[in-house]
Amino acid sequence: MKPKEVPLIVKADVSGSLEAISEQIRAFPKEQLNVVIVQKGLGMITEADVRMAAVTNTKCVILGFHVPVNDSARVMASNSGVTIQVHFLQSCFRYNIFVIGLHYQFLQYSLGA
Numbered sequence: 001m002k003p004k005e006v007p008l009i010v011k012a013d014v015s016g017s018l019e020a021i022s023e024q025i026r027a028f029p030k031e032q033l034n035v036v037i038v039q040k041g042l043g044m045i046t047e048a049d050v051r052m053a054a055v056t057n058t059k060c061v062i063l064g065f066h067v068p069v070n071d072s073a074r075v076m077a078s079n080s081g082v083t084i085q086v087h088f089l090q091s092c093f094r095y096n097i098f099v100i101g102l103h104y105q106f107l108q109y110s111l112g113a
Contacts, residue, residue: 003034007056009049010040013066018042021065045069045084053082061085 008025012018018040028035038060039052045064050073053060062077064086077084 003031005034005036007036007038007053007060009053009060009062010037011045011049011062011064011067012040012042015042017065021063043067045073045086047073047076049073050076050080050082050084053077054080059083063087 010018010022010025012021022037022040025035025037038056039049041049044067045062047070049062053062060082062082062084064084066088067086069084069086074084076082
């Protein structure tokens with residue numbers, strides 16, 4: 001059985017964080033879940049990010065790390081059914097726990113739980 005594809009848009013405050021998170025996401029086991037980063041960038045989550053997420057064929061999740069969400073983007077996401085998650089990770093320990101939890105969350109998402 002082909003694993004379910006979960007598209008992501010990843011936004012971060014600095015390029016080092018963006019690359020570290022992107023590498024961890026790409027390292028998820030593909031036999032269980034195919035997490036695909038469709039777009040990544042630096043800075044605030046905006047309406048353009050929500051529009052990009054809304055046009056994917058499957059539910060796309062926007063993940064933000066240490067970035068704000070534009071108020072109109074938040075409203076647009078709510079109206080279009082796009083999920084935005086913003087995380088603030090202050091330590092390597094929290095980061096590692098987050099990555100494990102994120103994998104579990106996407107696995108549950110793919111199974112329809």
